[in-house]
Amino acid sequence: MLEIASGLRCPVCQNLSVADSTSEMAREMRALIVDELRAGKRPEEIRAYFVSKYGEWILLSPTPRGVGLVVWILPALGTLAGLGGTAWLLKRWSRRGPAPAPPPDDAVVSRIRAAVDGLSVTLSAGEARQVEALQELRFDYEAGKLSTLDYEDLRALYEARAAAVLAASEGSGEGAEARAPAPSGPPRARPAAAVRAWRWAAAALFLVGFGAAIGYFLPQSVRARDGGSPTGDFLTGTRDQGASVDARDVPALLAAGRQAMEGQQFDRAIGFFRRALEVDPGEPTAQASLGLILLRAGHADRALQAFDRALSSDPTSQQALWGKGLVLHESLGRTAEAVRTWEALLLQDLSPQDREHVLSVVAEARQRLAGRPAPAAGSTR
Amino acid sequence: MAWKRLALIFGVGLPLLAALAYGFTRDPREIPSPLIGRPAPPFKVRLTDGSEVKLADLRGKVVFLNFWASWCPPCRAEARLLEASWQRHRDQDVVFLGVNMQDREEAAREFLREFAISYPNGLDGGNRIAIDYGVWGIPETFFIDRNGRITYKQIGAFDGKTIHAKLEEARQGVISREEGKGEYRSIR
Numbered sequence: 001m002l003e004i005a006s007g008l009r010c011p012v013c014q015n016l017s018v019a020d021s022t023s024e025m026a027r028e029m030r031a032l033i034v035d036e037l038r039a040g041k042r043p044e045e046i047r048a049y050f051v052s053k054y055g056e057w058i059l060l061s062p063t064p065r066g067v068g069l070v071v072w073i074l075p076a077l078g079t080l081a082g083l084g085g086t087a088w089l090l091k092r093w094s095r096r097g098p099a100p101a102p103p104p105d106d107a108v109v110s111r112i113r114a115a116v117d118g119l120s121v122t123l124s125a126g127e128a129r130q131v132e133a134l135q136e137l138r139f140d141y142e143a144g145k146l147s148t149l150d151y152e153d154l155r156a157l158y159e160a161r162a163a164a165v166l167a168a169s170e171g172s173g174e175g176a177e178a179r180a181p182a183p184s185g186p187p188r189a190r191p192a193a194a195v196r197a198w199r200w201a202a203a204a205l206f207l208v209g210f211g212a213a214i215g216y217f218l219p220q221s222v223r224a225r226d227g228g229s230p231t232g233d234f235l236t237g238t239r240d241q242g243a244s245v246d247a248r249d250v251p252a253l254l255a256a257g258r259q260a261m262e263g264q265q266f267d268r269a270i271g272f273f274r275r276a277l278e279v280d281p282g283e284p285t286a287q288a289s290l291g292l293i294l295l296r297a298g299h300a301d302r303a304l305q306a307f308d309r310a311l312s313s314d315p316t317s318q319q320a321l322w323g324k325g326l327v328l329h330e331s332l333g334r335t336a337e338a339v340r341t342w343e344a345l346l347l348q349d350l351s352p353q354d355r356e357h358v359l360s361v362v363a364e365a366r367q368r369l370a371g372r373p374a375p376a377a378g379s380t381r
Numbered sequence: 382m383a384w385k386r387l388a389l390i391f392g393v394g395l396p397l398l399a400a401l402a403y404g405f406t407r408d409p410r411e412i413p414s415p416l417i418g419r420p421a422p423p424f425k426v427r428l429t430d431g432s433e434v435k436l437a438d439l440r441g442k443v444v445f446l447n448f449w450a451s452w453c454p455p456c457r458a459e460a461r462l463l464e465a466s467w468q469r470h471r472d473q474d475v476v477f478l479g480v481n482m483q484d485r486e487e488a489a490r491e492f493l494r495e496f497a498i499s500y501p502n503g504l505d506g507g508n509r510i511a512i513d514y515g516v517w518g519i520p521e522t523f524f525i526d527r528n529g530r531i532t533y534k535q536i537g538a539f540d541g542k543t544i545h546a547k548l549e550e551a552r553q554g555v556i557s558r559e560e561g562k563g564e565y566r567s568i569r
Contacts, residue, residue: 011515012567012569014409023568024483024569025512025569028512029512031507051415053422054515054517055515057412057413299485299506301427301504302507305507
């Protein structure tokens with residue numbers, strides 16, 4: 001049942017499956033599925049039935065045909081595009097690391113640093129701008145806005161730029177000199193680039209892991225628990241002893257249900273009995289108890305259905321026989337049938353008090369049946 | 382570089398935006414019914430007066446099948462209109478049939494009394510009929526022609542003209558391509 005229901009979309013809440021939804025409609029759909037399964041229908045047939053009524057809309061995973069195919073293909077395409085894009089970007093970044101052209105000459109660098117330190121060096125407008133940028137960078141670093149690694153990295157970049165400007169302004173001679181590889185440059189630049197690449201990779205890995213963890217744990221932790229609350233008693237602290245009942249232990253569920261019923265907590269009782277029925281769909285005591293609750297709530301028809309279901313799996317269920325008689329007699333006015341039902345109940349092994357009570361009720365009903373005009377006569381008196 | 386960026390914007394961004402914009406024009410609750418033009422699912426329902434009616438018994442007549450509940454404001458809003466339309470059409474070969482769903486019997490009877498509804502109304506315990514008709518909002522109305530085919534479906538309350546026009550179409554066996562829509566409530 002759950003397998004079919006969890007593949008169907010609840011028409012009320014839209015984003016929940018029929019199995020997860022607590023809406024009345026979903027409950028009735030679940031009941032319908034159980035009835036159909038019991039009638040010998042195959043799961044595909046039941047699914048097809050719902051599709052014929054609500055269209056493809058009702059399926060949580062659309063059939064891979066026509067427009068539905070898009071939903072199946074898009075995630076794969078997206079993953080491929082994402083992986084491809086990441087690979088391309090990583091490649092570009094790793095190429096950019098060592099790429100920055102020939103590191104500047106030590107002499108040039110020291111001249112730039114002197115300018116940054118504020119020593120009087122004659123500078124053109126372009127050079128002054130580069131020096132200003134370097135000064136700002138150092139200011140940021142000293143203000144703690146940059147890590148040492150980033151600072152060194154950026155400083156190397158800015159100095160290279162400044163050197164290029166310097167070379168351009170000072171003519172070709174010094175420019176050629178500046179282009180000669182300096183011994184101290186590359187060994188310092190490369191580790192920085194490598195560390196950067198690793199950092200990116202680690203960040204990417206972390207993000208992927210984080211996403212996967214959220215995707216896995218979140219749906220688990222917010223699934224609807226007993227009573228339909230997504231957090232259960234975790235936030236409210238309203239832990240009831242019922243929550244400790246093992247969801248598959250039918251006798252314990254029945255006992256808890258009976259207890260809740262005695263304590264007038266019908267909502268909880270219904271929950272226990274329904275869970276018992278999910279484990280054992282034919283369980284007569286749970287059906288009969290649900291019937292009694294329904295009867296008390298004034299749903300005579302559904303109560304009668306519940307009693308009949310209970311009796312179909314156990315024709316001697318005392319609770320169901322008693323309840324069915326009550327519905328027939330009190331709510332539907334079919335007293336003759338009620339008396340017949342109670343007579344079947346009297347054939348069972350009843351406790352003396354119960355037997356006496358049933359006998360008195362039957363006697364009263366018979367009286368009413370025999371003397372139907374009597375009340376009318378009484379009223380004329 | 383510039384043309385690449387433009388291509389990216391127009392090739393990916395715009396279609397994505399268009400798809401999202403289209404999505405916003407749709408009612409996410411709407412479930413298009415596959416039943417229009419098909420034979421109406423057969424059912425048997427117990428009426429409030431205790432008798433039973435089968436859809437098959439109404440073959441040869443145009444059936445106006447209205448799902449409602451006493452707790453639904455649009456149902457209240459259209460109740461008088463439905464009764465008035467019934468009074469207008471009752472002498473013709475038209476049957477109005479209300480199906481009360483997701484409701485308490487007492488509340489349903491009170492509703493019928495309040496609006497002095499005179500056409501037959503059934504009680505759909507367990508909502509099997511509603512599921513059979515793929516009901517997802519309330520009120521929901523199906524027009525069934527003489528041959529038992531669904532010709533039109535309206536989700537939500539009616540305005541005055543539609544009922545008359547669609548009954549006329551159902552009488553001629555004309556099947557509407559689109560569903561009608563008024564104010565509705567989601568079922569529970």
